Amino acid sequence: MPEDQPKGSAEYINRLNKIQVLNLIRESGEISRAEIVKKTGLSAPTVTRIVDNLINAEKLVEQVGVGISSGGRPPMIVRFNGEDSYVVGVDWGRTHIFGILSNLNGDVLEELDVQTESNDNFDEDLQSAIRLIEKLIKGSGIDTRKLHGIGVAAAGFINKKSDIIEYSPNFKWKNVDIRKPLAERFRVPVIVDNVSRVMAHGELLYGIGDHCKDFIFINVGYGIGAGIIVEGKSFTGYDGMAGEIGHNRIVSPAAGGLRCACGKMDCLECYSSGRGIAELAREKIKYYKDSALGRVSEITTEVIAEYARRGDELALQLFNQAADLLGISIASMANVFNPQAIVLGGKVIKAGNFFIERINRVFQREIIQQPSRKIKVIQSRLGDEAAVKGAVSLILREVLELNV
Structure with missing residues (x-):
């Protein structure tokens, strides 16, 4: 205000x-x-x-x-009237940057996906993001005077008081500023936020938010994070780092003394994220001589999910373990925040119904039982576009608050 x-x-x-x-x-x-x-x-x-x-x-x-x-x-x-006002949304991922240009109604006019080198070089990735935004604007042919802003979803611990990404375990970034160079280049408002919180906000404005204003969005991808929506508003915590469920230590016989990318030991991400599942498979494959995973050229989370659906012992064990630990961790959050629903999103959630159903069973077992109602566990309506639609929603939010 x-x-x-x-x-x-x-x-x-x-x-x-x-x-x-x-x-x-x-x-x-x-x-x-x-x-x-x-x-x-x-x-x-x-x-x-x-x-x-x-x-x-x-x-x-x-x-x-x-x-x-x-x-x-x-x-x-x-x-x-959102048809003649525009915004760019950017999903800044570990191996690619995906961007869309849409109007404020959420209709996509142009989209572009570019691969990055995965070399943790922020300056190189920043130039890739700038070129992507330039191509989106040029390709759409919009009047740039009607561009309201740019929203960016990025992984990392973002201090909302300074807009600085203080640390990103996924990228190994320390104290990087995405907002300032983009704002200077394109002369429009730029909002950068943690990808899981951005996905939750996208779900609020373009997904289940039409009937649910209190939910927790769980993003299970390369890493794991949560976006918390309370009474239709994003809960960020004191300085913007609320929702880091992936970096809580698990207390389980499954804990094997693994060091997380954040530097701590046995975080949830070590066992239930895309990165963690794939790393565990590569480590354990030598003990499972009959596993089909030993015959593939590259062990990725997508490949492991495929073999888990086929019943491969190692693949299924890894996904079941990941689901069990997720169910327990999500239930702990639900017991604290008492949401109306849990929304699951991210690429790992696409592993299959067997994965979601197991997460839900463990979750329902672990939450405080409420005779009057049952907290629903559902998949995101937005699918692979959750992050970019969420990035668009960051600017839409500012429009609806009459800030831009």
Whole structure:
């Protein structure tokens, strides 16, 4: 909220009212001004003034027709206008950078996926990201004056007070700044956040958030992280590092004294992440002479998942162990936060129903039993686009808060 609008001032109250009306219009799809009055409790003149401003000045709302009258003047129908406003979303991964350019409705106009060298060189990857964004803008042919901003999902411990990635175990980055060089190059707002939290925010605005405002998004990919949504808002903790479930130490007979990429011992990531599962397979294959994994040229998490579905003993053992430890860890988070749902996403979750079902069984066994309801464990609606759609949603959030 702008510092020149003290709480209680007319400007502050007007801003809050405008944000309330704008968000209601977007969530409703199409809605009449009369319905806005009913649902917000604001007066009809106030709603008329705000809606007219959102249509004529902000260009974020458009009038789409006239509703059926039940007596008196017919209702004027309005909707959120995101078709002519644009944003770039970037999923900055370990081995590739995936970007989309979409409008604020989430419709993708252009997408691009580029491979990176996996050499932990931040400056080289930054140049790859810049070239990708330039190609997205050029390829889409949009008016750059209508680009509202760039959202970036990146793995690492991001200090939200400084926007610095203090450390990324996946990349071995220390104290890198993604936001500043991109903002200077493209002259638009840039928001960078932890990939798991970004995926959770994407799910909030483009996925289950249409009916669920309290959930935990578990991202099981190269690493493991969690995004926590409480009452429709992202919970970040004191300085932005909440949700690092992957770097909690497991207490289990499975713990074998493995050192995590973060430097600690026996983190959940060592056993349940894509990286951890693949490393364990390469280490254990010598003890499983009959495993088909010993005959493949490269042992990857995708290959292990395929053989697990076929019943290969080693592959299935690794995925079952990963599922058990995930189920216990996720239940611990659920017992603390009491969410409405758990959303599973990330590439490892695509291993198959056997994996998800086992996670869910262990989770239901470990959570505090609630006779009145059962916490649902579901897959993300957004699939492989969870991170880029989430990155887009970072800018959409700022638009809906009237910050850009």
